[in-house]
Amino acid sequence: MPPMATSGANYRLFWQQFRQAFHSTGAVMPSGPRLCRALARHVAGNGKPRRILEVGPGTGVVTTEIIAHLGPQDSLDIVELNEHFVAALRERLQADDSWRRVADRVRLHHVAVEQFMTDEPFDCIISGLPLNNFPVEVVRGILLHLEGIAGDGATLSFFEYVGVRKAKSMLCSREERQRLTGIGEAMDEALDKWEIGRDCVMANVPPAWVHHLRIGKSPGDSRQGTVIGGCVQDHVAYSDD
Numbered sequence: 001m002p003p004m005a006t007s008g009a010n011y012r013l014f015w016q017q018f019r020q021a022f023h024s025t026g027a028v029m030p031s032g033p034r035l036c037r038a039l040a041r042h043v044a045g046n047g048k049p050r051r052i053l054e055v056g057p058g059t060g061v062v063t064t065e066i067i068a069h070l071g072p073q074d075s076l077d078i079v080e081l082n083e084h085f086v087a088a089l090r091e092r093l094q095a096d097d098s099w100r101r102v103a104d105r106v107r108l109h110h111v112a113v114e115q116f117m118t119d120e121p122f123d124c125i126i127s128g129l130p131l132n133n134f135p136v137e138v139v140r141g142i143l144l145h146l147e148g149i150a151g152d153g154a155t156l157s158f159f160e161y162v163g164v165r166k167a168k169s170m171l172c173s174r175e176e177r178q179r180l181t182g183i184g185e186a187m188d189e190a191l192d193k194w195e196i197g198r199d200c201v202m203a204n205v206p207p208a209w210v211h212h213l214r215i216g217k218s219p220g221d222s223r224q225g226t227v228i229g230g231c232v233q234d235h236v237a238y239s240d241d
């Protein structure tokens, strides 16, 4: 089945899940193509087999971009909490041509990322998790967990909508403001330690930052990554060194 045939159904499913499970879905619609491209920036390797992990794939828009960059020996693990998204992803693995071609190297896990275990570390992790919706200790736990399952020199790419914490903070209760401040602190700590570049994707609704972190186990390397240079059209990109 061509991807276009499924996209209307995927939008409907996303909207339904936004309404039924707002907290974990965290967005009204799937990420746009440019955001997906920025998130998949570190997927392609140098020909050696790589283990890729995507957490929070939703309907699979980022997954499609990841699959496009998978090398012939790479594998992809997908971790999704929501059973409706899992069912849609399972179907795509059977029905969508580009997905079917790599289906024998893709494993779909219906589990919360916090509970996802692996024997072998990952080289590249891409997260679509709505971290700004979670309690601070959950965010810290997830970041630690991802660090624990990342191999040497592994990257983590994730996004957040531009200005979302600031905007929410102006309208919410004191408790909620404290939570958002705590998440900002947890993220800043991670970014200070590991960030190697970021993309600002203005051509998305809403606009988003994509953060790229080197969370692999060589902390000395963490600030020495490539300065990302606006490879995706319409993206402002810089290193914050």
Ligand SMILES: C[S@@+](CC[C@H](N)C(=O)[O-])C[C@H]1O[C@@H](n2cnc3c(N)ncnc32)[C@H](O)[C@@H]1O
Pocket: 024, 025, 026, 027, 029, 030, 031, 055, 056, 057, 058, 059, 060, 061, 062, 079, 080, 081, 082, 085, 111, 112, 113, 114, 127, 128, 129, 130
């Ligand atoms: C903002 S949506 C992103 C979907 C997709 N990656 C995109 O960019 O359009 C967040 C996704 O994370 C999933 N999710 C939320 N909490 C999760 C958890 N603890 N473990 C795994 N997936 C989770 C949601 O079900 C949803 O699919």
